[in-house]
Amino acid sequence: MVNFDKVTFEYxxxxxxxxxxxxxxxxxxxxxxxxxxxxxxxxxxNGSGKSTLAxxxxxxxTPTEGTVFISEMxxxxxxxxxxxxQKTGMVFQNPDNQIIAGLVEEDVGFGPENIGVPTKEIWExxxxxxxxxxxxxxxxxxPNNLSGGQKQRVAIAGILAMKPECIVLDEPTAMLxxxxxxxxxxxxxxxxxxxxITIILITHYMTEVVGADKxxxxxxxxxxxxxxxxxxxKEVERLKKYKLDVPQVTEIAYRLRQNGLNIPECILTVDExxxxxxx
Amino acid sequence: xxxxxDKINYYYGKGTAFESKALKNISLSIPDGEFIxxxxxTGSGKSTLIxxxxxxIKADSGNIYYNGQDICDKDFKMTELRRKVxxxxxxxxHQLFESTVIKDVxxxxxxxxxxxxxxxxxxxxxxxxxxxxxxxxxxxPFELSGGQKRRVAIAGVLAMSPEILILDEPTAGLxxxxRTEILSLLKTIKDEKGIxxxxxxxxxxxxxxxxxxxxxxxxxEIKFDDEPRKVFSHAEELRKMGLEIPQCTELMSRLADxxxxxxxxxxxVDEAVASILRSAGRGE
Numbered sequence: 001m002v003n004f005d006k007v008t009f010e011y012x013x014x015x016x017x018x019x020x021x022x023x024x025x026x027x028x029x030x031x032x033x034x035x036x037x038x039x040x041x042x043x044x045x046n047g048s049g050k051s052t053l054a055x056x057x058x059x060x061x062t063p064t065e066g067t068v069f070i071s072e073m074x075x076x077x078x079x080x081x082x083x084x085x086q087k088t089g090m091v092f093q094n095p096d097n098q099i100i101a102g103l104v105e106e107d108v109g110f111g112p113e114n115i116g117v118p119t120k121e122i123w124e125x126x127x128x129x130x131x132x133x134x135x136x137x138x139x140x141x142x143p144n145n146l147s148g149g150q151k152q153r154v155a156i157a158g159i160l161a162m163k164p165e166c167i168v169l170d171e172p173t174a175m176l177x178x179x180x181x182x183x184x185x186x187x188x189x190x191x192x193x194x195x196x197i198t199i200i201l202i203t204h205y206m207t208e209v210v211g212a213d214k215x216x217x218x219x220x221x222x223x224x225x226x227x228x229x230x231x232x233x234k235e236v237e238r239l240k241k242y243k244l245d246v247p248q249v250t251e252i253a254y255r256l257r258q259n260g261l262n263i264p265e266c267i268l269t270v271d272e273x274x275x276x277x278x279x
Numbered sequence: 280x281x282x283x284x285d286k287i288n289y290y291y292g293k294g295t296a297f298e299s300k301a302l303k304n305i306s307l308s309i310p311d312g313e314f315i316x317x318x319x320x321t322g323s324g325k326s327t328l329i330x331x332x333x334x335x336i337k338a339d340s341g342n343i344y345y346n347g348q349d350i351c352d353k354d355f356k357m358t359e360l361r362r363k364v365x366x367x368x369x370x371x372x373h374q375l376f377e378s379t380v381i382k383d384v385x386x387x388x389x390x391x392x393x394x395x396x397x398x399x400x401x402x403x404x405x406x407x408x409x410x411x412x413x414x415x416x417x418x419x420p421f422e423l424s425g426g427q428k429r430r431v432a433i434a435g436v437l438a439m440s441p442e443i444l445i446l447d448e449p450t451a452g453l454x455x456x457x458r459t460e461i462l463s464l465l466k467t468i469k470d471e472k473g474i475x476x477x478x479x480x481x482x483x484x485x486x487x488x489x490x491x492x493x494x495x496x497x498x499x500e501i502k503f504d505d506e507p508r509k510v511f512s513h514a515e516e517l518r519k520m521g522l523e524i525p526q527c528t529e530l531m532s533r534l535a536d537x538x539x540x541x542x543x544x545x546x547x548v549d550e551a552v553a554s555i556l557r558s559a560g561r562g563e
């Protein structure tokens with residue numbers, strides 16, 4: 001579904017005469033292979049290249065070197081752009097920057113209308129999308145009065161209405177309260193499980209990635225670690241070196257184990273911890 | 280100094296068909312030198328409340344006293360309050376605008392009438408307090424990383440020598456190491472300068488670790504105003520308000536419920552590890 005082949009991206013700064021002042025490699029020969037229906041999470045410090053990578057997936061940016069393929073379509077080819085952007089939708093950090101219409105249903109219908117979907121089908125898609133994110137009751141409400149978590153779910157519905165195969169979420173929960181964070185994560189997990197939509201989640205909240213199929217850790221424009229959440233969160237010290245962390249319960253279990261307590265390696269949730277101590 | 284809020288009420292759209300009550304009978308006392316966490320779901324009234332504290336919003340009823348004087352008195356100097364109660368908004372780096380870091384930080388102190396020399400002393404001091412390295416002060420703020428930009432923005436408010444520093448989600452969007460750095464920095468500033476820090480946050484883990492007092496606001500009302508250990512013992516009520524308890528506190532209370540002899544009120548990973556090891560008969 002998403003393939004990166006030795007992708008390098010350079011931000012080039014030029015002075016007033018147009019001479020190159022400095023070159024900053026935001027991505028450095030990144031290889032990535034995401035299968036259809038995968039739920040992958042990307043972790044990394046600020047400035048590690050996560051967002052640059054995300055912006056390559058729906059061709060907002062194209063590689064300086066190397067190639068990005070979305071379902072075998074090269075993102076560098078102009079003729080593929082529309083199809084690629086229909087296949088891969090993006091959700092950003094700030095919900096307020098992504099809502100454009102006066103009513104929830106109009107906001108969700110904007111995308112399909114824009115690509116010329118017949119009116120009847122637009123409304124079918126809107127109804128379907130709002131139901132999938134659990135926002136049907138707010139269909140005729142103004143998005144302004146929604147909570148942050150609800151706004152993000154409307155943004156996700158807007159993408160669903162485009163019938164995407166893949167949704168890329170760039171820190172979708174950074175501005176949300178605990179309940180809003182839970183709502184968004186539950187929604188995308190369900191879309192992945194029930195609709196088979198490929199999910200690429202970028203986040204700084206370690207607890208949000210324990211349900212992912214695979215986790216990629218980025219640092220300095222490179223993918224440094226990759227594996228299941230359990231394989232990744234086992235490496236507590238290494239993650240800290242990359243300015244990351246592990247869920248609190250994982251760290252507690254890790255330190256208890258270091259102190260000789262009989263606790264299995266790499267606990268990811270409170271439930272798991274309870275199971276292994278109560279048997 | 281002290282700030283006292285006495286029975287504050289505030290309505291949105293007062294007198295219109297959309298009138299709704301944003302703050303209900305809020306009474307608070309903010310003394311010197313406290314690290315306060317302010318939590319509540321989106322739309323609970325947190326931002327409205329903090330804007331009352333430095334006079335950006337005027338209450339519809341109730342009084343706010345700054346050092347004993349009502350801030351609505353005719354002879355009260357509002358500029359004094361704005362200077363003493365520093366407000367750092369969400370994503371403060373979006374408000375950086377000058378061509379160099381030092382100019383940006385100098386803007387505030389010069390604007391309140393300090394001489395160039397006084398303003399420079401304040402600005403350099405503030406940049407030092409936020410751990411900003413000297414060799415970057417002539418750089419453009421737009422070339423800095425997210426974490427550095429945020430430090431510059433906080434320094435801009437610190438340079439006005441506030442006695443209360445209010446920060447609206449200062450760690451949103453930062454990586455875990457960046458979060459810890461900013462929070463530790465706030466604690467150091469609070470300890471060294473004896474000022475009060477009010478941290479508005481959606482991260483229960485962060486307020487549990489750093490705050491000495493937590494104020495919970497829900498639907499415009501104060502639901503809890505207590506030490507963190509007591510506030511986070513109300514897991515059910517907090518969940519109903521769209522909040523949570525820290526993951527380690529949840530683990531400890533479930534262990535205690537299952538019959539283990541551990542302290543269910545642990546707020547940090549360190550405390551939790553120590554308590555479990557004690558109960559297992561080992562020290563760390």
